[in-house]
Amino acid sequence: MRMVLIDGEHYPDVTVWAVRTLGDVCCAVFLGGSEKVGSLESLAEKLGIRLYYSDDYLASLKQALTENHVEEVVDLSDEPVVTYEDRFKIASLCLLYGVSYRGADFHFTPKPLGRVKKPSVGVIGTGKRIGKTAVSGFLARTLKKICEPVIVTMGRGGPEQPELITGDEGDITPEYLIELVEGGEHAASDHLEDALTSRVKTIGCRRCGGGMAGFPFLDVVHEGVKLAESLPVDLVILEGSGATFPPYRADAYVVVVGAKQPLSHVSGYFGPLRLAFADVVVVTMADAVSEDKLEKIERTVMEVNPEADVHFTAFRPRPLGDVTGKRIGVVMTSTEAAGKARSYLEALGSDVLEVSGNLANRPRLIRDLRRFEGVDAVAVELKAAAVDVVTRWALDRGVEVVYLDNEPLNIDGKDLAAAFVELGKRVLEGRE
Numbered sequence: 001m002r003m004v005l006i007d008g009e010h011y012p013d014v015t016v017w018a019v020r021t022l023g024d025v026c027c028a029v030f031l032g033g034s035e036k037v038g039s040l041e042s043l044a045e046k047l048g049i050r051l052y053y054s055d056d057y058l059a060s061l062k063q064a065l066t067e068n069h070v071e072e073v074v075d076l077s078d079e080p081v082v083t084y085e086d087r088f089k090i091a092s093l094c095l096l097y098g099v100s101y102r103g104a105d106f107h108f109t110p111k112p113l114g115r116v117k118k119p120s121v122g123v124i125g126t127g128k129r130i131g132k133t134a135v136s137g138f139l140a141r142t143l144k145k146i147c148e149p150v151i152v153t154m155g156r157g158g159p160e161q162p163e164l165i166t167g168d169e170g171d172i173t174p175e176y177l178i179e180l181v182e183g184g185e186h187a188a189s190d191h192l193e194d195a196l197t198s199r200v201k202t203i204g205c206r207r208c209g210g211g212m213a214g215f216p217f218l219d220v221v222h223e224g225v226k227l228a229e230s231l232p233v234d235l236v237i238l239e240g241s242g243a244t245f246p247p248y249r250a251d252a253y254v255v256v257v258g259a260k261q262p263l264s265h266v267s268g269y270f271g272p273l274r275l276a277f278a279d280v281v282v283v284t285m286a287d288a289v290s291e292d293k294l295e296k297i298e299r300t301v302m303e304v305n306p307e308a309d310v311h312f313t314a315f316r317p318r319p320l321g322d323v324t325g326k327r328i329g330v331v332m333t334s335t336e337a338a339g340k341a342r343s344y345l346e347a348l349g350s351d352v353l354e355v356s357g358n359l360a361n362r363p364r365l366i367r368d369l370r371r372f373e374g375v376d377a378v379a380v381e382l383k384a385a386a387v388d389v390v391t392r393w394a395l396d397r398g399v400e401v402v403y404l405d406n407e408p409l410n411i412d413g414k415d416l417a418a419a420f421v422e423l424g425k426r427v428l429e430g431r432e
Contacts, residue, residue, distance in 0.1 A: 001026040003070045005061075005090070007081040008033030016046050018076050025049060025074075029064050031057045033081040057086075058093060065097045075103035085268060092273035095213050111215040113249040114222065116236050117229045119431040121423065122250030124214070124240040126266050126274055129333065130258030131284040131315060133190045134406040136239045139254060140198040142420040147234035147428060150201040151194045152224045154216065154241045157186030158206035162224035164231075165202045167195025174394070174401040177387045187387035190239060196320065196382055197405040203227055210244035213270045221246045235428065243274070251427045253277040254420075257297060259289045259312075267300040275304040280419055286312035286411055288336070311416045313408040317341040319379060321402040324349040329372040331380040331390050332404075333359045341404065345379060360384040369393050377402050 002025045006015050019025050030040060030053035037043055044051035052060040064070070073094050075087070082090075091108045094101035100109045123139060125132040136151060143149045152162075165172070172195055180187040191204030205224040209217025221238075225248060228236045238246040255278035257266055265271055275281065281301050286294055294312055301310055317340065328350045332338040335357030342352045353375055356368035362385050369390070372378065377400035380390045386403075394401045410416050 001068065001070055003064055003068065003073045004028045005031055005073065005075045005077050007031050007077040008037035009078060009081055010076070012037055012043050012046055015043070015076065019047055019049070022074060026068050026070065027052065027064055029053070029057065029060050031077050031081050031086075058089060061090065061093055065093070065099060070099055073099055073101045075101070088269050089272055091213070092270055092276065095270075095273055096276050108213065110213075111211075111247050113247055114225070116225055116238070116248055116250070118236050119234065119427045120236045120238055120248070120250040120252075121427055122238045122240070122245060122248070122253045122277070123256065124245040124253060124274055124277065125256040125258075126243060126271055127258055127261050128242040130256055130261065131406060131408065132240060132256045133193055134197075134315060135254065135256050135282050135284065135408055136190075136237060137194050137197040137405060138408055138416070139420050140194065140200045140237055142417045143235060143237075143424045144198075144200065146421060146424055148200075148232070149235045149237050150203060150228050150231055150233040151191065151198075151237040151239055152203045152205065152221065152228050152246065153190040153194065153239045154205045154207040154219055154221050154224075154244070154246055155186070155190045156207065156241060157189050158191070158204045159185065159189075160206060160220065162220060162227050163191065163204040164227060165191055165195040165204065167199050167202055172196045174387075174391045177391060178395060181388045181392070188382050188384060190241070193382040194239070196403060197318075201231060201233060207241060207244065210242060213273055214240075214243055214245045215247060216241075216244050219247065221248070235424065245274070251430060252279045252423055254280045254282060254423070255308075257281060257283045257301075259283050259286045259293065259297065263293070263296055263300065266297060271300075272304045275301055275308070278305055278308040279423055281305075281308045281310045282408060282416065283310065283312045284315065284408060287314035309419055311410055311414050311419065312412040313416060314411050315340075315406040316409050317344050317379075318405040318407045319345065319348070319402050320405060321377075321400070323377065323379065323402055326350050326376040326400070327374065328352045328402075329375040329378045330355040331359050331365070331368075331378060331386070332357055333381060333383055341379065359386060359390070362389055365389055375399060379404050381406065
């Protein structure tokens, strides 16, 4: 059955004609406008179907979607009643309910979302380079206190067939990662980073293409989830890639928002769709923006999802090896992050000689490494060129490699770890 969206800028007879021509319409939602329509009661009578309307058109749409078995929402409205921003909000709500949304020259179709047989938590983001993998790793380490988790990732450099890494059983050494590179694999994939930083089982999958709403075009996540379901684990963490999320409906969601992102990427387009999933919202790099920006982000989240638990966090570099008393070279994905890592590693007793923020720019990174002669160790995030360039450079020179994790710490007085434990318990208990 179809639902139609209508307005008061069309004459009622035209709206009735359009609804009858379209056919198979069960109800309508009135979006606003009063120029050409009389009473809404008389309009509903002419239409011969139930008409939903209120001061909040999204609330009316949500009620209509909840009370009717709708397979498609057809937009028969027009400007100036609805704007481009309005239509993205409508599309976000329709896709959240698994319903397609189309108009005169657009069509948004939801991708069917599977269900994991085991309890599951999704970790999705509103963009790339916002620390989603770091948050996933922190979630896994935290949940290890109450259960045994496995992380399923879906990277753009992931393996064609799902790859199980037993991060809880053996060390992921620099030499091991170099072997992967020499075998033609992407040794800095998210599942390897998760296994290294959290010491849990991880399963790496690949995906290609990401739609506007966040659905992948091609992926092998289904096979990865089947593998996860076969393991003796208690909970599956489904980790997204960039702004793309796994094609599964998890039992709960952690949504990662980058504080430095344009606010429109969070409040507009399909940002509201991602926020609507959230049980916990983790705003990363909150120490790098103004209080005004943080207030706007929180207000945006509350407008979309007032039940979400919002945490403002900053990343602290966590070395996965001893750096005390060593001369260190630091390599990160940005100059700002490298500077913060320098300060923290020096506070731990190391002597940072050089830094580079060009981990994602191989030519510049190779140039920077020429300045690193004389270091005892190189501290590097497991991202981008961390293995094929930095690790290889270090091993060729007998320099120690210390990989860095980025740990999200609250700057708002709240306790993200406690929130994750509570979320995990709720998911586990909900499947009992």
